[in-house]
């Protein structure tokens with residue numbers, strides 16, 4: 445695609461969709477694809493969920509946006525839901541994950557300032573992390589390919605290799621303000637952090653008066669079968685960044701914090717023009733309402749287990765193509781032995797959509813509403829894709 449008016453920053457597939465329903469996406473010519481990537485964990489309730497459509501349409505007729513200089517009962521309502529279902533006492537609404545992370549980083553730094561330790565501003569981060577594409581979040585993620593050519597790297601992030609307690613202890617200095625981690629790395633290739641390591645981070649943060657920040661932009665909002673991924677690990681953070689699934693496809697992010705951690709975020713210290721718009725709040729509230737209904741998360745866990753078992757069977761059947769399956773709930777990664785791009789292309793030929801992750805992984809991040817029959821159908825297509833790959837291999841060898 446050379447003839448484009450867009451920044452060519454994405455390597456886009458030559459495939460456009462015009463309609464969606466549940467886990468199905470449709471092209472203009474009516475071809476239907478089974479969507480197991482869910483807009484990269486964004487379409488938590490699938491495409492055009494009737495309750496999200498109703499929430500959005502209902503609000504669109506009343507009021508879209510008012511400035512954050514006015515009282516915000518619409519924000520208060522969703523914030524209450526988030527606070528009542530989490531560790532947090534305070535919420536700031538954003539429009540994206542990176543913005544939620546920016547708020548989290550500022551909150552952690554400002555807490556130290558507020559507590560009389562302004563020299564503490566650095567955050568410890570981890571190899572394989574992804575936190576977004578703003579200047580601060582590329583520095584936090586620490587991936588050279590995202591940082592190169594954009595001028596001086598934003599100061600204040602100390603990357604640790606591996607989930608290693610000694611290295612974390614060694615990285616803590618007089619300027620450390622907190623520790624930032626994804627409980628399950630998403631872009632890094634669906635890599636869950638060991639429970640004992642997260643518990644260690646909690647202890648070390650308490651020992652040193654640091655903020656523990658969880659990036660749950662990808663793994664939160666029911667994705668793991670628990671509302672918040674941290675519940676799986678039994679370790680609560682001080683600050684948490686949420687986005688992606690919380691808006692179900694509408695741009696929405698949130699930074700959650702305890703009262704103590706957010707104490708420095710006083711009037712005037714942060715802001716956003718669009719953050720917390722009435723449209724976003726209406727949709728976010730509907731997402732939270734559905735995800736917290738009795739039985740919803742249990743069903744996600746059951747479907748996650750089913751999909752994981754089916755993917756494990758695929759690995760067993762094709763050990764030359766696949767190495768392992770990992771992840772929690774409906775956040776699963778299939779580690780490939782062949783380049784992941786070939787696997788994704790073979791899947792696409794079967795009209796099955798997955799998404800690449802680091803460490804040569806194909807991610808499965810379907811709508812949390814995916815049915816058992818749709819999981820069966822997806823895996824039948826994945827199996828057909830695997831057979832086609834092996835067939836092509838034989839053809840090439842002959």
Ligand SMILES: *Cc1c(COP(=O)(O)O)cnc(C)c1O
Nearest residue numbers: 540541542574575576630661662
């Ligand atoms: C996607 C993602 C982000 C960035 O979110 P944007 O909405 O693209 O800014 C940050 N952290 C994690 C873990 C993500 O998966």
